Amino acid sequence: MTDTTAPRRTRHRDALAALALAQFICSFAGSNMNVMINDISEDLDTTVQGVQVAITVFLLVMAALMVPGGKVTDRYGRKRCFIAGLAVYAVGALLSAAAPGLGVLILGNSILEGVGTALLIPPVYILTTLLHRDAVSRARAFGVVMALGGLGAAAGPLIGGLITTAISWRAAFVFQALVIAVIIWLSRGMADPLPPDPTRSLDVTGTVLSAVGLVLVVTGILAADDSLWLMLGLLAAGALVLALFFRSVRAKEASGREPLLSLSLFRNRTSDIGLVTQNIQWLILMGTSFTVAAYLQVVRHYDAIRTGVVFTAATLGLLLTSLSAKRLASRHSPRTLVMAGFAVSVAGIVLLVAMAAAFSTAWAFVPGLVLIGLGLGAMLTPSVTVVQSSFPEEQQGEISGLSRCVSNLGSSFGTAVAGTILVSGLTKGAYATAMITLAVIGVGGLAAAARLPRGSRPGEPGAGGTA
Incomplete structure (x- = not known):
C-alpha cells in the first residue's frame, strides 16, 4: 500500500517555506536600503531625502494597494496572485539593480516591488490560515511567517550592508530576484484550498x-x-x-x-485594537531602522557594513523572541505579550538615546537595539493572530488585506515621521528628537494593548468581542 503521507508533508513544508520566505523578502526590501543611503545617493547623484522618499513610497504603495490586493486574491485565486506578485516583484528588483537614476529606482523599487508585494502578501496570510486548520499548527505557522518577516526587516541592514560593501548596492536587488526564484520553485506543489470566485467585484x-x-x-x-x-x-x-x-x-x-472594505471589519473590538498595535509595532521597527541607519552613516560616517553590523543586535533580539512565539503563546495571553513587547521596546529606545549621547563607540547602540528587537519579536505574532483569528474563513481575504495595509502604513509612517525629523537637521539633537518621538508613540501602543481582553488566546471565546 502506497504511503501518500510523506509527499503531502513535503508539499506542506515547501508551501510554508515559500510563504515565510515571501514575507521575509518583502520585509527585507523595506529596510535593507537604509544602509545604502550614502552609496545610493552618491551613485545616483541624489540626497538622503531622495533615498528616504524612495523607501517611503515603496512602503506606501504596499499600504495603499494591500486591501485591493486582497480582493483580487479572492477573485482570481490565492496561488495565482501569489505567483503573479512574485513575478512583478522580480521585474522591479532587476530594474532597480540597473537604475541609472533616482526616477528609475523609484519605478523599480517603490512602484513595481510595491505592487508585487501588495499582490503576494494577502495570499501569504490567507494560505497560512487555510492550510493550517487547527489552532496549534496555525499558531506555529504564523510564528514561522512572522519570525521571517521580522527577521527580514531587522536583518535587512546587515545583509544589505554585507552585499553593498562586498559587491555593490545594486547586487542587493539581484539578491532579491534570486530569492524570488527560490520561492517560485518552492511553490510548484502548493495547492489553493479554496477555488477563485470570479463573481467577486472590485x-x-x-x-x-x-x-x-x-x-x-x-x-x-x-x-x-x-x-x-x-x-x-x-x-x-x-x-x-x-x-x-x-x-x-x-x-x-x-x-x-x-x-472595497466592509465596515463590519471595524466592529470587532479586539481586532481593532490588534490592528492599532500592529501599526505602531511596524512604525517603531521601520522608524528606528531608518533613523539609526541614517544617523550612523551621515553623522558618524559609518560605511554600509559597519552600520549593518550594529543592527545585528536588533536582529538577534528579534530572533530570540520570534522563534519562541509558540512557547510564549502557550504561557501568556496576547495582551500580556503585546504589553510586555511595547514596554521593552520603549525602554530600548530610551536606552539607545541615552547611551548614544554618552558614548561615541558603536557598542553604545547595542543594548538599546537588543531590547527593541526583543520587544518587537515578542509582540509581532500575537498581534497578527489576534486579528486573523477574530474572523471566520470567508472574511480572511478582507481582514488579511486590511491587516497588511495597516502594518505597511505603520512602516511608511515610521520612515516618514522619524526620517523627516532627522533629515531636517542631521544633528544629535534631531536624532534624539526622532527617537523620542518613536518612544512616545510606543507608549501609545502600550496603552492600546492594555485594552486587549485579559487571559484569552486567539481563537478562544472572548478573543473577538463586538464593539
Whole structure:
C-alpha cells in the first residue's frame, strides 16, 4: 500500500517555506536600503531625502494597494496572485539593480516591488490560515511567517550592508530576484484550498479614493521639513479624501453592492485594537531602522557594513523572541505579550538615546537595539493572530488585506515621521528628537494593548468581542 503521507508533508513544508520566505523578502526590501543611503545617493547623484522618499513610497504603495490586493486574491485565486506578485516583484528588483537614476529606482523599487508585494502578501496570510486548520499548527505557522518577516526587516541592514560593501548596492536587488526564484520553485506543489470566485467585484472608486487619501497623508508628513502650511494642507486633503472613501463604502453597503472594505471589519473590538498595535509595532521597527541607519552613516560616517553590523543586535533580539512565539503563546495571553513587547521596546529606545549621547563607540547602540528587537519579536505574532483569528474563513481575504495595509502604513509612517525629523537637521539633537518621538508613540501602543481582553488566546471565546 502506497504511503501518500510523506509527499503531502513535503508539499506542506515547501508551501510554508515559500510563504515565510515571501514575507521575509518583502520585509527585507523595506529596510535593507537604509544602509545604502550614502552609496545610493552618491551613485545616483541624489540626497538622503531622495533615498528616504524612495523607501517611503515603496512602503506606501504596499499600504495603499494591500486591501485591493486582497480582493483580487479572492477573485482570481490565492496561488495565482501569489505567483503573479512574485513575478512583478522580480521585474522591479532587476530594474532597480540597473537604475541609472533616482526616477528609475523609484519605478523599480517603490512602484513595481510595491505592487508585487501588495499582490503576494494577502495570499501569504490567507494560505497560512487555510492550510493550517487547527489552532496549534496555525499558531506555529504564523510564528514561522512572522519570525521571517521580522527577521527580514531587522536583518535587512546587515545583509544589505554585507552585499553593498562586498559587491555593490545594486547586487542587493539581484539578491532579491534570486530569492524570488527560490520561492517560485518552492511553490510548484502548493495547492489553493479554496477555488477563485470570479463573481467577486472590485470597488474601483474605493480603491482610488483610499490610495489617494493615504498618499496625501504620507506626502504631508514628508513635506513637514519644507513647509508647515503645505504639510497641513496635504494632511487636510488626505483626511477629506479618506472621509469620502468611508462615505462611499457606507453608500455601497446600503445599496447592497460590495465595497472595497466592509465596515463590519471595524466592529470587532479586539481586532481593532490588534490592528492599532500592529501599526505602531511596524512604525517603531521601520522608524528606528531608518533613523539609526541614517544617523550612523551621515553623522558618524559609518560605511554600509559597519552600520549593518550594529543592527545585528536588533536582529538577534528579534530572533530570540520570534522563534519562541509558540512557547510564549502557550504561557501568556496576547495582551500580556503585546504589553510586555511595547514596554521593552520603549525602554530600548530610551536606552539607545541615552547611551548614544554618552558614548561615541558603536557598542553604545547595542543594548538599546537588543531590547527593541526583543520587544518587537515578542509582540509581532500575537498581534497578527489576534486579528486573523477574530474572523471566520470567508472574511480572511478582507481582514488579511486590511491587516497588511495597516502594518505597511505603520512602516511608511515610521520612515516618514522619524526620517523627516532627522533629515531636517542631521544633528544629535534631531536624532534624539526622532527617537523620542518613536518612544512616545510606543507608549501609545502600550496603552492600546492594555485594552486587549485579559487571559484569552486567539481563537478562544472572548478573543473577538463586538464593539
